[in-house]
Amino acid sequence: MPKVLISDDMSPQAAEIFRARGVDVDVKTNLSPAELKACIGDYDGLTVRSATKVTPEIIAAADRLRVIGRAGIGVDNVDVPAATARGIVVMNTPFGNSITTAEHAIAMMFALARQIPQANASTHAGKWEKSKFMGVELAGKTLGIIGCGNIGSIVADRAQGLKMRVIAHDPYLTPARAEALGVEKVDLDQLFRRADFISLHAPATDATRGIINAETIAKMRPGVRIINCARGALVNEADLKAGLDSGHVAGAALDVFAQEPAKQNILFGMPNVVVTPHLGASTVEAQEKVALQVAEQLADFLLKGSVVNALNMPSVSAEEMPRLRPYMGLARQLGSLAGQLIESAVRSVTIEYEGHAAALNVKPLTALVLEGLLAPLMVSVNMVNAPTLALARGIAVSEVKREQAGSLQTRVTLTVVTEVQSRTLRGTLVNGDQPRIVEIKGIPMDAQxxxxxxxxxxxxxxxxxxxxxxxxxxxxxxxxxxxxxxxxxxxxxxxxxxxxxxxxxxxxxxxxxxxxxxxxxxxxxxxxxx
Incomplete structure (x- = not known):
């Protein structure tokens, strides 16, 4: 019987699911790193939230560990490369807290617009300062959403119910998806110029880190209000403070910070700043969802070998792996190269498998192409969730198989159509297992x-x-x-x-x-x- 450790506080139903499925489970919370290191060797699975830090030292001591499950989306507390090196699968539950986080962003926007925390403190103090707390209406205002994925799209829907105009910037938001959401897709500078409120819902990547800074704040309209319930790294806190001090930024509502736990911060105590201690996912419903999901996922993996929402493991059977492995490297290379070359929203992706490649199970290869394509601007993208993420962004994906590959025995062709252009890349295998790029943008090439x-x-x-x-x-x-x-x-x-x-x-x-x-x-x- 496989054995799982639950090391963070979560719904008791998670343990009940494990036991009902035939998995032995221990619940030991608030373990010190030394205590966790001492006992982790007894377990096949580890279930955590954000408190437990799964460091390389912990992973090195985990002789039996096969899977780590994070009840939530962020895996900052899990050393994924170290887990991968040990052959440990890392899973998360990326969709369980989307509604909760979106609702918190809306709540923060209300609190900011009407100065509710400040008025609450004043009234509790017996001051009755009615004239001091003059707010603004949300109706008729323009909300700019940076990152219109799963959470951002829910915020857009709620904001439209409040009669706000919604504009959005997201490199992967297609015109068709924007139309379906009822939002206007704009470039980043236009969003800064037009938005009365700006809500951040992007991951922290090289492209988005510090996206709110002195330069971008200067482009914003005077009196803008900024809400961040995504990642603290998106905001340069010193630059935001300067904008608040000058009055150019009327207010900010922050649930996340550059350093957490944030017991001290230069923004604390400012009268025009609303802060909460990373509460985006903190509702009973959300915690129930992610706890149940992670328990189901780990039980299925340990008992059946199935993989759902894995961050570091391809969905390929043991029988298929020897033939697929070289093509998996080629698929990742084609997708990653395309992802770094395109600079506008993707409308469609076509992958042609020719010659020997056409005889393979190409679904995992297509997923790997999409993983490489989406990875430059997203976090936690893998071959398991990449097709779902592409579908959510309105990207049409098609596969074509051809028995012949021209002068080559095998070839994979990737065509990516964006809003402004089409890009085609071709690759092959040399000596049966060495990926080569043989064409870029219609120009012949032979490159590793x-x-x-x-x-x-x-x-x-x-x-x-x-x-x-x-x-x-x-x-x-x-x-x-x-x-x-x-x-x-x-x-x-x-x-x-x-x-x-x-x-x-x-x-x-x-x-x-x-x-x-x-x-x-x-x-x-x-x-x-x-």
Whole structure:
């Protein structure tokens, strides 16, 4: 009988589900790291919320552990790479607290608009300062939503019920999905210029970290109010304080902070700031949902081997793995390359499997393509949830199989159609197991992908190679490999370089200034992709 440890406070029904399904379960909460390390070797599964820190030291002591389940969406408290290295599956429950978090954002917006916490404290103190707390109506105001995924779309729906105008910025929000939600899709600068209220619902990635800062605040309309129930890293707190002090920002409502638990913060005590201690998912209903979901998921995995909402494990059977493994690397590379090249909302994705690839179970490969495509702007994307996330964003996904692959024995072609362009990439396997990129944007290429690369699109004229070498050499950046391709003499050309370290933005600007350079893109690939 498999054995599971529940190490954080959660609904008692989670333990009941385990026992009913035939899984032995212990509930031991408030364990110190030393206590958890001492006992974790007795368990096949570990169920946590946010309090337990599953560190590399804990994982190293987990000799029997096969799965870690997080009752909630964020896995900041779980070292996923360390778990992966030990072959431990990490699962979360990404949809159980969406409604609760969205409702908290709406509640924070009301509290901010009507100064409810401040008025409550004043009235409790017997002051009756009626004229001091002059609020604003939400009806007729423009709400700007940054990140219109699962939670953001619920906030949009609720705001429309309050007769607010809703505009949204999300690179993966298609026009069709925006129309279905009844929101107007805008670029980020337009959102800043127009919004009376701004609500953040984006993950903390390299693209979104510090998205609220001095520069973006200056673009906002005077009197803007900002709500953050997503991730503290989205806001530069010092810049927000400066905006509040100047009066340009009328108020802020924050449920999350850069450092948590936030027992001290430069925003605490400001009269125009409403704060709560990360309560977005803290309702009875949400905690019941995530506890039940995580128990069901872990029980199914331990008893049946099925995988749901895994962050680090592909849905592939043991029988299929030997044949699929090389193609999985190729699929991830094609998706990741496409995801870094596109810069507008994706409308459709078509994957063509030709030759030997057409005889495979391609569903996991398609999921891996989507994982790579969506990963640059999203967190917790994996081959299990990537198709669902694509569907939720209105991305049409199609697969085509062809028995012949032209001059190659096997080939995978990825075509991504966005709002403004279409991008096609092709890849194959060399020697049966080595992924190669053989075409980028219609230009023949023969290249391996590496962790740090530079893609230069240019007019096919003499002098480019020398110019690139000079700029990178002056910056002390070594070129490891150099791949070239062109559609015709004097036409469009591509240079794909492997470099020992990513170029700085200043170096990229120097390359952009070279004659005949059309576009420059710094690319990063996880070591496991290459």
């Amino acid at each position: 992908l590496h962790p740090a690369m530079l893609l230069v699109t240019n007019n096919d004229r003499p002098g480019l190679i020398g110019g690139l070498g000079t700029v990178l050499g002056n910056a002390g950046i070594n070129i490891a490999t150099f791949h070239l391709g062109r559609d015709r003499p004097g036409g469009n050309a591509i240079a794909l370089l492997e470099v020992d370290e990513p170029p700085s933005e200043a170096v990229l600007d120097q390359i952009r200034a070279l004659p005949n350079v059309v576009r420059v893109k710094s690319l990063r690939f996880a070591a496991g992709f290459c």
